[in-house]
Amino acid sequence: MKDFKIYITIACLLLGIYFVTQYNKPDDINWQSTLYYKDKIPFGTYITYNQLRWLNPRAHIVNTNKSIYNAFHGDSLQGGTYIILAKNITLNKFDFEAMLKYIKAGNTVFMSAFDWRGYIADTLKISSRAEYTSKNTTLNFTNNKLKRPVDYSFNRDIANQYFDSYDTARAVVLGMNHYEHSTFLSYKFGKGKLLICATPAVFTNYSLLTLQGADYAEKALSYLPAAKYVYWDQFQNGDIPEDGSPMRVFFSNPSLQWAYYLCVFSLLLFVIYEVKRRQRIIPVIEPLKNTSxxxxxxxxxxxxxxxxxxxxxxxxxxxxxxxxxxxxxxxxxxxxxxxxxxxxxxxxxxxxxxxxxxxxxxxxxxxxxxxxxxxxxxxxxxxxxxxxxx
Structure with missing residues (x-):
C-alpha cells in the first residue's frame, strides 16, 4: 500500500510538471498577413500604428471604421492625412470621387495594398503583380535625398509586389525594386496628393524589427506632410470589431437599447423596494376547533x-x-x-x-x-x- 502511494505521488508530480510546461510553452508563430493595427504577430501593423505618434508628434491619431464614402463625404473628417493599409482596396465611383474631393482640398491619402480593384484601379489604370525570384527582393527610392547607396533587402517575399501597369502620364514614381518595376507612386490632385504603395508588408512588424525595414518605412512615410489629424482606416482591411455579445441585437437598435435599460432600471427599483418592504413570515395559526x-x-x-x-x-x-x-x-x-x-x-x-x-x-x-x-x-x-x- 505504501509503494502504491509513492507511485501515485510521482505520477501526480509528473502530471503537474507537464501541465505547467504546456501552459508556459510559447505559442506557435502566426505567419498570417492580417495588417491589423492591434496584431503583434509578424505581419500585423502594431509597430507602424504606434510609431505614427513619433513621426508626427502633434497629430491626433483617429481610427475610423466607416466606409470610404461615409468617411470622406460631408464634413466628418478634418484636414490631415488618411492612411489605408489593407490586403486589397476596392473603391467604387462614389468612394473615389468623395476621396478625390478630400485630396483636392489640400489633404493627403496614403494607400498600400496587395491588390487593387474597382473604379480606382480603372481610373488610375493600376494593377499589381508579384516578382517570382529565389533571391531576396530589394527596394529603393528614386529621390536622391532618400535613395540608399545599397538597396533595401527584404526576405520572405514581403517586398515582391509591384505595379505592372499605371498611368505614366499622371503618376510620379517614388520607389522601385531591383528590376526597376515601380512600387511606390504619387498622384497630384488639386492642392493635395495621393500616395499608393504596392508593398504593404514592408510596414508590418516583421519588417520594422530590422534596421533596413525600419529605415525604409520611415522614409516612405516621410512623404506624409505634418498634419493636425492622422486618420487610420479600419474599414478596407476588415478591422471592424464585431460584437459577439448576446445583447448585440438590443444595443444595435436604439429603441431596443432603451427598452433594455428601462427593464433593468425597473427590475433594480423593484428589488430595492422589495428589500425595504419585506416583512417577516407570518406564522400559520390553526383555527379553533368546533367542540359543540x-x-x-x-x-x-x-x-x-x-x-x-x-x-x-x-x-x-x-x-x-x-x-x-x-x-x-x-x-x-x-x-x-x-x-x-x-x-x-x-x-x-x-x-x-x-x-x-x-x-x-x-x-x-x-x-x-x-x-x-x-x-x-x-x-x-x-x-x-x-x-x-x-
Missing part, C-alpha cells in the same frame, strides 16, 4: 347512562315552549284548544300535528316516569314541528 358536537355527545352520553327520561322530556318541553313564546309571541301557560289553533295558524303546521304534540307535552308533564318509546315519540313530534313550522 363533542360537547353534545358528552352530555348526551351522561343523560343516556343515567336513564332519566322524565328529566330529558321535561327539559325538551321547557325549551320548546320557550321557543314558541319567543318566535310566535303566544302565551304557553295554558295548552288548550285556543293555544292549539293559534299555534297551528302562526307556525303553519297541520292542526292534527299540533294537537298530537300538545297531548304528548301534557302527558310527559304529568307523569314522573317516561319510557324510552314515549321519549322517542316526544322527540319525533318536536323535530317534525321544527321542520314544518315557518
Amino acid at each position: 358536537v363533542e360537547f353534545v355527545n358528552v352530555v348526551g352520553q351522561v343523560y343516556y347512562e343515567k336513564r332519566n327520561n322524565a328529566n330529558i322530556a321535561h327539559k325538551k318541553t321547557i325549551y320548546l315552549l320557550g321557543y314558541i313564546r319567543e318566535r310566535y309571541k303566544i302565551n304557553t301557560s295554558k295548552l288548550d284548544k285556543e293555544f292549539i289553533a293559534m299555534l297551528s295558524q302562526k307556525a303553519g303546521v297541520e292542526l292534527s300535528i299540533i294537537q298530537e304534540l300538545v297531548v304528548t307535552l301534557l302527558f310527559v308533564s304529568t307523569h314522573g316516569h317516561i319510557t324510552d318509546h314515549e321519549l322517542i315519540k316526544l322527540n319525533h313530534l318536536i323535530e317534525q314541528f321544527y321542520i314544518k313550522s315557518r
